[in-house]
Amino acid sequence: RDDDGRRTVLRVADPSRVAQVMRREVVLPGPGEIVLPESSPVAADARDGDTVRFRFFTDDDGRDLVVRRSSDQWALAAPGSVPDWPVAHLPDGSPWPEGQEIPQQFVPRTEQWLRMDDDLEGGSLEAALDGVRSAVVDADPSLAVTETFASRDQIAGSVRTVLTSSSLLLAVAVALALVGVVNTLTLAVRERTREIGLLRGVGVTRTGVWLMLVAETALVAASASALGVVLGAAFGRLGAVAMVGAGIAGNIAPPVTDLITVGVGGLGAAVLAAAVASLGAVRTRAAGI
Structure with a gap:
């Protein structure tokens, strides 16, 4: 959160690993930087290159980070630029007892980003997606899979239709x-x-x-x-x-x-x-x- 109390979900990942799974150029954070969407409510008045004070899990773990604006919809930072996820402990600071349920705020939230093989398409792509979905459900039914293939195929189909119509009109012209x-x-x-x-x-x-x-x-x-x-x-x-x-x-x-x-x-x-x-x-x- 920023000094005004506005919050956002921040993803912390190795920028080089993010670049490997993306199919396009994205804004990646360097040391001491935070990538924020243009529409982010956090540090909304900060321009690209401004330094802003951010707080994470407690008021004592504030960090001054350089803001970098992006058209993507996620906030991103590199490991080491932000505090680590807090470890569960008792109010007196002693370790959390084994066998007792850990409070939700101490349970790390993680994501796994995957990139499908560029050669997969049609039936083979759908079969690979089904395999990923099945593996996730088998691992934990509470896990969720978010994918962009359906929307991408829909957009690609619309583009192909438009291009076909344009080609016919172009041939007549x-x-x-x-x-x-x-x-x-x-x-x-x-x-x-x-x-x-x-x-x-x-x-x-x-x-x-x-x-x-x-x-x-x-x-x-x-x-x-x-x-x-x-x-x-x-x-x-x-x-x-x-x-x-x-x-x-x-x-x-x-x-x-x-x-x-x-x-x-x-x-x-x-x-x-x-x-x-x-x-x-x-x-x-x-x-x-």
Whole structure:
């Protein structure tokens, strides 16, 4: 608790062990630090880096700890930065008699954090979860298992549905875009009949005219593809932040391969459309002017 009497449950664990079981980057406490959620009622006015006096089991075991803010929902400290769990003893300080029930405040509360194998999925993952649940129930029916797999699978299913719908809409948009590109290039070539005829009249070969039109389209398509990839990555980043939060989205690597594929694919489609639309232009004679 803090000086104002506000309380929170603090988990004490080796930061290196916590990092091993987490699938994303989390804020970990160093010596003399305490990680508190942004919404924590304890030390609510303290900013990241402030030193606050905390009390634990009694008024005599206060510690000055440096506050570190986190978007996670647990308070975390490293062993050695906070007092150990008190040992049961009688009011006169003598050891607690053997065979007598220990008061609840002297019973340590512990948690076991587990990380499933990354290769487990589908039926094998569910079988492993069932095994963990059974082992916990066999050990002590009063123990509880908290897991994030169900919510994660639900979110993953929703994301897959959205991505499938987006892919279908994207396919339709790409088809319409290709038709528009071919139509626009065809009209542009026909409007430049006199220019192309003049070029043919001054000695430009048919291949030269064709390469000129294709090169012009390639430059425009390269600029459009680069701008589209940059804007797409930015909007995708914003969508990921809106869906899972900035803390988690920061650990999601951009799909570089997909972005390169989209950019090169758009450039190739535009060049192909220009190559087809320019076939009629290479047949223009000098008399066309």
